Amino acid sequence: GQQVMQxxxxxxxxxxxxxTTYCNSSTTLSNIQWYKQRxxxxxxxxxxxxxxxxxxxxxxxTFQFGEAKKNSSLHIxxxxxxDVGTYFCAVTSGTYxxxxxxxxxxxxxx
Amino acid sequence: NAGVTQTPKFQVLKTGQSMxxxxxxxxxxxxxxxxxxxxxxxxxxxxxxxGAGITDQGxxxxxxxxxxxxxxxxxxxxxxxxxxxxxxxxxxxRKDQNTEAFFGQGTRLTVV
Numbered sequence: 001g002q003q004v005m006q007x008x009x010x011x012x013x014x015x016x017x018x019x020t021t022y023c024n025s026s027t028t029l030s031n032i033q034w035y036k037q038r039x040x041x042x043x044x045x046x047x048x049x050x051x052x053x054x055x056x057x058x059x060x061x062t063f064q065f066g067e068a069k070k071n072s073s074l075h076i077x078x079x080x081x082x083d084v085g086t087y088f089c090a091v092t093s094g095t096y097x098x099x100x101x102x103x104x105x106x107x108x109x110x
Numbered sequence: 111n112a113g114v115t116q117t118p119k120f121q122v123l124k125t126g127q128s129m130x131x132x133x134x135x136x137x138x139x140x141x142x143x144x145x146x147x148x149x150x151x152x153x154x155x156x157x158x159x160x161g162a163g164i165t166d167q168g169x170x171x172x173x174x175x176x177x178x179x180x181x182x183x184x185x186x187x188x189x190x191x192x193x194x195x196x197x198x199x200x201x202x203x204r205k206d207q208n209t210e211a212f213f214g215q216g217t218r219l220t221v222v
Binding site: 006 | 141143145150151152153154155158160166168169200202204207208210211212213214215216
């Protein structure tokens with residue numbers, strides 16, 4: 001079945017450093033979504049990518065969808081303590097199943 | 111705007127007990143799902159529904175039952191709780207398969 005792997009599992013960065021998490025699928029995707037979960041909270045939607053090679057930006061966050069639509073990345077420039085949390089990608093498996101990657105937990109050291 | 115409401119927020123069960131986790135949404139979404147979150151495992155899909163009367167199994171369905179008698183409600187039943195079911199449970203709803211998911215606040219379940 002569909003597998004979605006995220007790397008790295010954990011990342012500690014100094015405040016001001018950049019951060020990147022990668023999401024890799026075993027199959028071609030119709031779209032991919034990214035979520036952020038703050039410690040003790042619930043996942044919150046960030047963005048959806050649909051087109052091959054698509055790049056979208058939200059302030060310091062840059063999201064990219066691979067040309068083959070089998071991978072995606074989230075890059076944060078100059079991390080801040082407010083970026084702390086776990087970042088998940090999510091994909092549609094089959095027609096209706098909506099599954100999440102394993103997540104990357106980000107810690108930002110002030 | 112309530113969004114997705116889960117109850118209870120916390121629960122402790124003894125092994126073998128049964129219980130129902132409640133999930134309700136007021137956005138008229140057709141798609142609803144239950145996930146469990148364990149350290150290092152991400153969010154794993156338990157069961158999902160694409161409309162009233164329609165449910166299907168996710169990645170880890172064993173030990174759980176669901177039903178969807180109305181668009182608003184999607185309860186998750188633990189038939190005979192086991193320590194392996196200790197986890198944080200999230201309910202989510204979506205308008206359709208290509209839109210964002212909205213999550214409830216989660217239920218932290220401990221089975222002793």
